[in-house]
Amino acid sequence: MSNILPATSEDIKRAADIIREGGLVAFPTETVYGLGADALNPHAVARVFEVKNRPHFDPMIVHINSLACIEQLCLKVDERARRLMERFWPGPLTLVLPKSQVVPDIVTAGLPTVAVRMPSHPVALELIKEAGTPIAAPSANLFGHLSPTSAEHVREQVGSKVDLILDGGKCPVGVESTVISLTEKEALLLRPGGLSLEDTERVIGKVKIPKSNPKRPQSPGQLLRHYSPKTPLRLLTEEIVFENGKRIGFLAFTPPEETLSYEMVEVLSPRGDLREAAANLFSCLHRLDKAGLDIIYAEPVSEGGLGRAIMDRLCRASREYCQRGE
Ligand code: TXA
Ligand code: MG
Numbered sequence: 001m002s003n004i005l006p007a008t009s010e011d012i013k014r015a016a017d018i019i020r021e022g023g024l025v026a027f028p029t030e031t032v033y034g035l036g037a038d039a040l041n042p043h044a045v046a047r048v049f050e051v052k053n054r055p056h057f058d059p060m061i062v063h064i065n066s067l068a069c070i071e072q073l074c075l076k077v078d079e080r081a082r083r084l085m086e087r088f089w090p091g092p093l094t095l096v097l098p099k100s101q102v103v104p105d106i107v108t109a110g111l112p113t114v115a116v117r118m119p120s121h122p123v124a125l126e127l128i129k130e131a132g133t134p135i136a137a138p139s140a141n142l143f144g145h146l147s148p149t150s151a152e153h154v155r156e157q158v159g160s161k162v163d164l165i166l167d168g169g170k171c172p173v174g175v176e177s178t179v180i181s182l183t184e185k186e187a188l189l190l191r192p193g194g195l196s197l198e199d200t201e202r203v204i205g206k207v208k209i210p211k212s213n214p215k216r217p218q219s220p221g222q223l224l225r226h227y228s229p230k231t232p233l234r235l236l237t238e239e240i241v242f243e244n245g246k247r248i249g250f251l252a253f254t255p256p257e258e259t260l261s262y263e264m265v266e267v268l269s270p271r272g273d274l275r276e277a278a279a280n281l282f283s284c285l286h287r288l289d290k291a292g293l294d295i296i297y298a299e300p301v302s303e304g305g306l307g308r309a310i311m312d313r314l315c316r317a318s319r320e321y322c323q324r325g326e
Contacts, residue, residue, distance in 0.1 A: 003159065004087040004151050007123040007166040016130030018163045024048060024138040026154045027127050028168030029119040031092045031176050032147040032192050032282065033154045034063065034137030035162065036127070042104040043140050045136050049106075054143040059109040060136040061094050061177070062116050065128035071112055073134065075100050080204045081182050087203050090120035096181040107136050113183050123168040139176060140165075144293030146229055146289065146317075149174050149282045174279035175309045183223060192308040194278065228317045229289035233296045235318050240297055249288045251298040251314075253277060264291050274306040281310055285317070 037044035075098040099114035128259040139147040151167035178193035266284035268277035
């Protein structure tokens with residue numbers, strides 16, 4: 001029997017019971033689907049790591065539905081954090097702040113900080129409210145693979161291992177939240193995402209982009225190869241070499257002039273809009289990955305606004321950046 005249920009009030013209540021009892025529920029957020037467990041229950045959180053095959057050094061985001069929870073989870077919430085929360089919550093922004101002892105170490109992978117976010121998706125907000133506890137949730141995919149932006153994507157990757165999948169349709173933002181660390185004097189961008197860097201800088205001034213050091217990532221999740229389809233993916237920075245018999249897929253930003261050379265073409269945004277492109281990114285990649293292609297070429301997009309998050313995901317997905325066979 002399928003464990004996907006439409007996210008009606010009744011089924012959200014059922015999902016909340018599962019969370020309170022230590023089970024796992026996949027649920028929609030405005031960014032991507034999350035794989036949720038009671039953030040204050042270390043055993044439930046341990047199951048999330050197992051189901052995802054996620055290394056224990058990679059901490060999780062704690063999802064909340066009201067600002068009151070912040071005081072419970074974080075030791076110090078400074079002025080910058082307050083301004084960002086006021087302006088962008090609920091929404092696709094995660095803040096890393098000093099953690100309180102209420103947050104189990106397994107959630108933060110032993111770090112003295114915790115990542116918190118208030119999602120704007122009504123199903124996520126209602127689920128957290130009904131559960132009466134903050135929900136720890138990574139994206140509901142297997143570690144290193146493509147993030148899910150539909151309930152069906154979740155089912156394909158982890159369906160048999162979760163207690164329930166709440167189906168809330170397609171995620172409107174389509175890329176993960178922007179992660180900003182506020183634990184030091186300089187605000188740091190740990191992951192570009194669904195809220196643009198420019199928007200955050202308008203509220204708190206300069207946000208530093210750390211130089212990536214693959215051996216010592218600032219955020220444990222910043223692995224070079226991540227968000228990857230199974231099919232090799234290359235960024236289209238030069239001419240494609242068409243080899244006889246090779247099945248080539250093309251991930252285009254806007255409709256390409258020439259399509260005959262490709263087995264399959266997916267267009268991120270028919271009208272050339274970065275927001276639309278972000279919303280379609282993972283579903284286009286999921287479709288290309290299922291088509292039995294030999295290689296996928298991806299057209300780069302400009303790095304302004306949501307383009308930064310799109311390019312970050314494409315670079316990580318591409319084999320050129322692959323240093324380890326994950
Ligand atoms: O949009 C999202 O953020 C989605 C939805 C479900 O909310 N969640 C998500 O979670 O993308 P996940 O686990 O796939 O990515 C969380 C990122 C990882 O790169 C992790 O290393 C980083 O946040 N992170 C979590 N806690 C951290 C901490 N205390 N310090 C630094 N980085 C942290
Ligand atoms: Mg993820």
